Amino acid sequence: MSIIKLLSKKLKRKLFTTPSHNQKPVFDKDVKSFYEIDYSEIDGFDNLANPKNSIFLAQGKVADIQNAKQTFFTTQGATTAILSAMKALIKPKDRVLVARNCHKSVFSGLILTQATVDWFIPECDENWGIYTHIDVDKLNSTLELNQYKAFILTSPTYEGVNSDISKISEICKKHGVYLIVDEAWGALYKFSKNLPKTALEQGADVSINSLHKTSGALNQCAVLNISKNIQNVEIPLFQKAINLFQTTSPSYPLLKNIEACYSFLNSKKGKKEVENLISNIQKFKKSLIKHDVEFYEGENFDPTKILLRKKGIKGTDLAKILFDKFDIEEEMSNSTYCLFVCGIGTTKAKLNYLKNALKKIPSSNYEFEKHTFQPYPMVKIQPHKTFNCEFGFVDKNNCLHKISNKTIMPYPPGIGLLYPGEAIQNWHKDYLGNDVEVII
Ligand SMILES: Cc1ncc(COP(=O)(O)O)c(C=O)c1O
Incomplete structure (x- = not known):
């Protein structure tokens, strides 16, 4: 089927995947046809590769919100922000420590920076089959073994588990190691006291936020935040690195969407929307406990994520029933769980629909197996x-x-x-x- 045909009909499916906006704008509602605002760096317009005007001001506004030294926009997703952060801080032959559950873009960054990698294995939950947090004592002893230039980790993880970035940043500072946090999934954290503190607030040197994942922005909207810890002399390297990877024709509709996303989230209305999301998910979870639904929880867990299993049903089977019978698509499943992405755009009605579907599916007698995790990878060639x-x-x-x-x-x-x-x-x-x- 052609792309044109594929997109010609409205999809009725209930998506608990990215992007979270539910194919409707919650902010940036006046979003005109992309054509009407699709400009290049014409006279009087700004240039993302060397911003001095509107883009400069918008980036500055977001940096103030994030209490960052500087924030850079990208219209190419968190992927470009990660590559740029790595390229700016890491030189060929530098040794870096990377959490094994990092997104594939970090591996691309290792190729591009020509760094030497040591992998760090996060803690694992064998009942659910997910990587969890970084053990700070293990991290401390690992950093004592070698002189590392940077430690790169994902927090919250794809599945929603946060690491103790305050402690990790303390340890990294003690060892003179840059801390780069892929916070792609934590872009809402700045906007609610009921969410964890942001990586930057907890002392990270660099953080990356993806705005389409949970914040209701369009696909490919992302930002790179540089902390006030970073020396002024190093800042131009970030722009230089971004310019290596970024298109020379960035989309103004996407740039506008990034600015609109932060203006909304930082407003009273936006913050209320985040609180509503958290409380709707809380109520959703509470109402399902008596229906044999178990949730992955804990103080380190992101309250905007839904990671669940239904008694006696393999996660992959549950996903199939939800899809076939209820037209619901989850983000991911394994033999134990189903993961549902929520964010700005996830309505109460959609959560209720999922809730009723989960209630209707009878529990069964499959016994969840314990998961095994991969042994330490054997790196033979960098x-x-x-x-x-x-x-x-x-x-x-x-x-x-x-x-x-x-x-x-x-x-x-x-x-x-x-x-x-x-x-x-x-x-x-x-x-x-x-x-x-x-x-x-
Ligand atoms: C943890 C994490 N980091 C980075 C990315 C890349 O984000 P993007 O698709 O915005 O480039 C993803 C994508 O799923 C991710 O899960």
């Missing part, structure tokens, strides 16, 4: 050296301990199980085809 490597194919039966030239990555969530340059272990075989691409 990411940047793998990019142009010569490669060939071996039979799956002969691939053990050979060096992969491929990534194994379920999407979502875009977290690699195996990256190029890593030795193939037995458990990877479940994900490989018969001909395995290996570096020779």
